[in-house]
Amino acid sequence: MTKDGARTILADVMERFLGVACKRLPDDVYAKLRECAQGETSPLQRAVYESYFENLRLAQQLDRPCCQDTGLLHFYIRCGADFPYIGVVESALGQAVARATASAPLRPNAVDFFTERNTGDNTGERMPWLHWDILPEGNQLEICVYFAGAGCSLPGRAQVFKPSDGYGAVVRYVFDAVSGLALNACPPLIVGVGLGHNIENAGVLSKMACLRPLGSANPHPRGAKLERDLLAGLNSLGVGAQGLPGNRIAMEVHVESSARHTATIAAAVNVSCYTHRRGFITFREDMTYSQSSYKGVEL
Ligand code: SF4
Incomplete structure (x- = not known):
């Protein structure tokens, strides 16, 4: 296959994939949302969840995005070093985003930073945003697409603590973030926590934590315990769906980490x-391709 042929396939398939992914929840998220709804008993929370599921049902029925804020497109890519078409991936994803903006449709959200002009098709300087992991072995291209809406981006934060602040400072930091602006991010939330040695590596890890399949756990026993403890603590705040009184502010808490500097x-x-x-x-x-997020969906 020529590179142009591979680019065409990748752009076409990804355009269709974006059209699906903006309109329905991945199976694991939908199932978790059902579980969270069952954990709420107040009439107010039941009404919010009924509106959530009605919104999701209508998005399918009317073939429209399930939220008006379709965000900016982020792609987290794991590419085997032997995948033969690595050189066309960036351009194909840009084409897919521009075309899906018209065909899905997606709301044009990308604004040039200095001219403040909307680019009109969700592409622009470094947009869509690509994060690459090149794997030393393998010939596959694995893509995780994420629609980064404003409500979810606003509460994001990162800070570097001194070891003398202790790990308790990290826990307080997570609680401050989730009980602050994140109340506006249409809970129940998936909370991603990145732990590392500086701002940029912790920031990337926190997004990777958000993208992990629901039901997965940090591979280290202490990391997994931290996830469970943070989830239990956050869900004892008395906040539920839409930031209103309830029992589940978070669907899950995921932690990803790297080695840190001693200081x-x-x-x-x-x-x-x-x-x-x-x-x-x-x-x-x-x-050829396969998607693993939406059972029974053919692209
Ligand atoms: S936070 Fe609310 S408004 Fe923003 S993308 Fe999510 S559901 Fe939509």
């Missing part, structure tokens, strides 16, 4: 809302 503890918090629009799709070296 720093960096923490970042990212949240994602009840319309957690992220999907996984994998392309093989012959450009």
Whole structure:
């Protein structure tokens, strides 16, 4: 296959994938949302969840995005070093985003930073945003797409602590972030916590934590315990869906970490809302593909 042929397939498939992913929740998120709804008993919370599920049902029925803020498109990419078409990935994803803006449709959200002009098609300087992991082995291209809405981006924060502040400072930081602006991010939330040594590595890790499949746990027993403890603590705040009184402000808390400098503890918090629009799709070296987020959906 020529590179142009691979680019065409990738752009076409990703345009269709974006059209699906902006309108329905991934299966794991939908199931978790159902579980959270069952944990709420007050009439107010029941009414909010009924409106959530009605909104999701109508998005399917009317073939429209399930939230007006379709965000900016982020792609987290894991590419095997032997995948033959790595050179066309960036341009194909840009084409897919521009075309999906018209065909899905997606709200044009990308604004040039210095002219403040809307680019009109959700592309622009470094947009869509691509994060690459090049894997030393393998010939597949794994793409995680994420729709980064404003409500979920506003509460994001990162800080570097001194070790003398202790790990308790990190826990307080997470609670401050989630009980502050994140109340506006349409809970129940997925809370991603990145722990590392400086701002940028903690920030990336916190987003990767948000994107992890629901039901997964940090591989380290202490990391997994931190996730469970943070979730239990946040869900004891008395806040539920839409930031109103309730029992579940968070669907899950995910923690991702890296080794840290002996003299720093960096923490970042990212949240994602009840319309957690992220999907996984994998392309093989012959450009056949499979998606794993929406059971029964053919692209
Ligand atoms: S927080 Fe999520 S559901 Fe709420 S407006 Fe933003 S993108 Fe939509």
